[in-house]
Amino acid sequence: MTTASPAPGLRTAHTADLTPAELRAARALLDVAFENDFRDGDWEHGLGGMHALVHDEAGLAAHGSVVMRRARHQGRWLRVGYVEAVAVRPDVRRTGLGGRVMGALERIVDRAYDLGALSASDDGARLYTARGWQPWTGRIHALSPDGIVHLPEEEGTTYVRPALAAPPDPAHELLFDWRDGDVL
Template sequence: MTGTRTRLAHTSQLDPGTRERIRALLDAAFEGDFGDEDFEHALGGMHALIHEDGELVAHGSVVQRRVLYRGRALRAGYVEAVAVRADRRRRGLGGLVMGALEGVVERAYVLGALSASAAGARLYEGRGWAAWGGPIGALSPAGPVRLAEEEGSTYVWFPPGGTLEDPAGRLDFDWRDGDVL
């Protein structure tokens, strides 16, 4: 990976051109299945940006979410918008992105969480992320709602020494527009 550079930056440190390049990378990587709300979900936290020879080739971000677990509101580092440019896949760049984001989670959050596609699950599982074994829900404007369609695809990761006492307990994530998770 000659000329590969990884940069961590908060959304506030991204100039408009960088944000446009991130969005273009995500649109291409998700083949048009990445909307404005999805992009909004990826903002407001830390971004891992990987450049090769000056070109953006991989991205991921981690944003703070609150997750209600057994009556406690926990700080969760929620991983969003992980993508690698199609011509650079299968070269370890996704792992570099995740390593940088896991470092943020380890230093700032109780746990990491993400919603994985079938294609992305292998990357996350290989890094120690595990599908949450219990019910998944959201704290909607009308109250808690179960999101059964997210069960089995919501993954969690704990910093060293971290865990939750009931791995089959319900996790309720804070509400947001668009796809909740």
């Protein structure tokens, strides 16, 4: 179901409610924004949840999505709203569009999940920390087909946003569900 947004040019919609043309436009934006370093697997990770899209007179200007993941923390499996595929067209960067996209995604995370999480580049981290996302300082693991694996390369680039639950304790690991490609 597509929902209207109070901000002009911004809308949220589930993957199922986006047209093939809208999906192609989002994928093309990600290719441009990430200088053709956004892989098909990365795109797959951003599908199946809610998307925030900002349009301007030139077309799709910004995009992001939030998908459901599971993470175990202190013996409890949490519903995690995992933010994916956040991008702003190069000609309109630093104009607040990334913040508008994140605002829409954070609203979804805050109302529907126990925890928000994302993996950030150094450039992206500035946006997320300015919005209250916190670097995860604990250990990160994933439940792989071969058992539990430690993901030290994800430590330091993973950010969390407590939503409905109390903030997770970094003295205890986050154990994420497995997925093909980049796990986080």
